[in-house]
Amino acid sequence: MIKLKKIVAVALTAAMCLGLSMTAFAAKNSGWSNDDLWSPDALKDMGPGNYDFVDPDLFASAKDSKGHKVDISWRDLSAKTLKSIDEEGKVAEIFEKNGFEVPDDTDFIPLMTGNITFDEGVPAGGGTVTFDLANIGVDSTEVKPGDTLYVMQETAPGSGVWEIYTATVGQGFDLVVTLPRNGSLVLVKTLS
Numbered sequence: 001m002i003k004l005k006k007i008v009a010v011a012l013t014a015a016m017c018l019g020l021s022m023t024a025f026a027a028k029n030s031g032w033s034n035d036d037l038w039s040p041d042a043l044k045d046m047g048p049g050n051y052d053f054v055d056p057d058l059f060a061s062a063k064d065s066k067g068h069k070v071d072i073s074w075r076d077l078s079a080k081t082l083k084s085i086d087e088e089g090k091v092a093e094i095f096e097k098n099g100f101e102v103p104d105d106t107d108f109i110p111l112m113t114g115n116i117t118f119d120e121g122v123p124a125g126g127g128t129v130t131f132d133l134a135n136i137g138v139d140s141t142e143v144k145p146g147d148t149l150y151v152m153q154e155t156a157p158g159s160g161v162w163e164i165y166t167a168t169v170g171q172g173f174d175l176v177v178t179l180p181r182n183g184s185l186v187l188v189k190t191l192s
Contacts (some may be wrong), residue, residue, distance in 0.1 A: 012093055013133045018068055019061060022116060025182075028086065030092075030174075032053055033088070033107070034088045034107055034108060034109065035086075035088050035089075035126075037088070037108075037109060037110055037120065038085055038086055038087055038088050038090075038108075038110065039047045039092060040086055041084070042084040043077060043082055043085070043086075043110060043186070044076060044077070044082070044112050044113075046110055046111065046112050046113045047076040047077060047112075047113045047114055048074035048075065048076060048146070049075075049076050050113045053099060058111075058132065058135045059131065059132050059135040060072065060074075060116075060129055060130065060131050060132070061129070061130050062118065062127045062130070062171065063127070063128045063130075064122075064124070064125075064127065064128070065123060065126075065128070066081065066083070066124040068117050070120060070123055070127055070142065071099065071115060071118075071119040072116055072118055072119060072127070072129070073116075073117050073119055074114045074115065074116060074117075075115045075117075076112070076113075076114070076115065076159065077113050077114070077115055078158055078183050078184070079116070080157075080158035080160075081115075081154055081158055081160075082161075083154075083158030083160075083186045084154075084158075084162075085162075085186065087108075087129065088108050090096055091108045091152075091188070092106065094152065094162045094164070095108075095150075097102070098162070098163060098164040100164065100188060105192045106190055106191070106192045107185050107191040107192070108188055108189075108190055109188065109189040109190070109191065110151070110187070110188055111133075111136065111138050111143075111152045111187040111189055112131070112136045112137075112138075112186070112187040113184075113185070113186050113187075114184075114185060115146050115182075115183060115185070116129070116179065116182060116183065116185060117176065118182055119181045120177075121182035122180065122182060125178075126178040126179055126180040127179050127182075128176060128178045129176070129177055129178070129179055130174050130175070130176045130183070131172050131174060131175040131176075131187065132173070132174055133169065133174060134173050135174060136187070138173075142189070143169055143173075143189060145167060145169050145170060145171045145173065146169060147169045147189075148166055148167070148169075148170070148187075149166075149167055149168075149169060149187060149189055150164050150165070150166055150167075150176055150188040151164070151167060151175075151177045151179070151185055151186070151187055151188070151189065152164050152185060152186045152188060153165065153179060153181070153183055153184065153185045154183050154184040154185070155181075155183070156183070157184070165177050165179070165185060175187070182190070
């Protein structure tokens with residue numbers, strides 16, 4: 001009988017701990033207020049198919065490690081990729097998995113999306129991509145030279161696994177980042 005009471009006590013203790021941990025997990029993910037910005041429709045609107053110009057060189061250019069221009073092309077994000085980032089809480093988890101501290105009051109704002117392809121293959125050492133933020137439609141009153149922005153890039157098509165690269169907005173309102181592969185990317189601004 002004493003043995004049965006001990007087993008019941010351990011089981012009840014485990015159930016209470018599990019219940020508390022589930023409540024804490026749910027509370028952590030329920031505070032995100034920008035899910036509408038991360039909806040697939042909103043992200044598609046930030047993709048290359050919706051820019052007001054035809055020539056992608058107006059919003060991004062790329063070079064190899066020796067400074068030679070390389071051709072790039074763009075397409076929209078796939079449905080599977082969009083699903084992996086369709087909530088702000090999922091984006092916060094991606095940042096945490098990449099070693100970033102994410103305070104509860106952090107807002108993640110997507111600025112641009114697209115799937116980049118280096119037409120002749122990814123240059124050795126990665127392709128250095130320069131984004132012209134004004135031509136992407138980034139508001140110069142909200143992003144200033146010296147600000148840090150983040151480029152999320154999916155590690156494999158539709159994998160839902162992302163790496164994050166930091167970049168600083170330049171004096172010419174541009175952003176330069178070296179990308180190691182072709183693939184889906186999202187340009188992100190954070191606020192707290």
